[in-house]
Amino acid sequence: MPSAEHDSTTPSLDDVAAQLQDLNARLRAAGDEPMAQAVAAAAIAMVPGARWCSITVQEKDRFRSLVASDELAKRVDQIQYEARTGPCLEAITSERIIVVKDLREETRWPGYSGPTAELGVRSIYSHPLHLLDDERSTAGLNLYSDEVGAFDASSHPMTTVLATYAALGISTVITRDRSEQLEKALRTNRGIAMAMGVLMSAHDVDSEDAFSLLRIASQSTNRRISDIAEEVIETRRLPLERRRG
Incomplete structure (x- = not known):
């Protein structure tokens, strides 16, 4: 019985399983290193052609690099943030994988492609990250290469696995940071705790959402x-408009 044709550029299931075992071994070897940082290092080691890596997080209308492999990756990300356009931002906002074969011929992101190509970047692979139980933040995994056409169909399986691990690591960091902010606020100002109680009762929300409303x-x-907390306690209402002088 003839076998089905197999695209030589696409890894087999055995290949993906072997890559997953390799990734797990690398993450275990990273020890106490944050998972997001370990994933970025693994991406460079495991995705053919990848030379630089970063992870971008969007919170409201602000983008920032949670992890960057080096200063060049940070600079490439910063160009996107300043231009408010680029493959990573598009991957995050559209929830689609964005692949750039040759940045010098790219016309989709004026203000980004030229300056980034001047830094030696040629190929880009941006993968959106679906964070766990978090609708307020989104993120993206970015791979950069100095080779033209570095990323193709063979890149997809490994980057998908990496993206899954990265999303888990980022979700953990964001949850921890928000919990620390909430705990600090409750320790330093009893009025904030009282105002949160008012909001939780009035709007049927949990403590984290009540704190977010205050922010x-x-x-x-x-x-x-x-000051917002004091007004909530006094008026039982949340002020959302700036006072006029």
């Missing part, structure tokens, strides 16, 4: 969060 009001009114 949103603080940002939208340009007032300290402790």
Whole structure:
């Protein structure tokens, strides 16, 4: 019985399984190193052609690099953030994998492609990350190469596995950071805790969402969060408009 044709550029299931075992071994060897950082290092080692790697996180309308393999990766990311356009930002906002074969011929992102190509970057692979139980933040895994056409169909299986691990690591970091912010606020200001209780009762939300409401009001009114808390306690309402002088 003739066998089905197999695309030589696409890894077999055995290949992917072997890569997964290799990745698990690398992550275990990383010890106490944060998972996101370990994933970035593994991506460079395991994805053919990848020379630099970063992980971008979007919170509201702000983008930042949670992890970058070196200064060049940081600079490439920063060009995107300043231009407000680029393959990583598009991957995150569209939730699609974006592949660039030769940045010098790319026309989709004016203000980004030229300056980045001047740094020696030729190929880019940006994979959106689906964070666990977090609708407020999104992220993307970015691979950069100095080779033209470095990423193709054979890159997809390994980068998908890496993206899954990266999403888990980022979700853990974001959850930890928010918990630490909440704990610090409760320790330093009892009024914030009281205001959170008011909001939890009035809007049927949990403590983290109540704290987020206070932060949103603080940002939208340009007032300290402790002042917002005092007003919530007094009025039982959340001020969302800036006071006029």
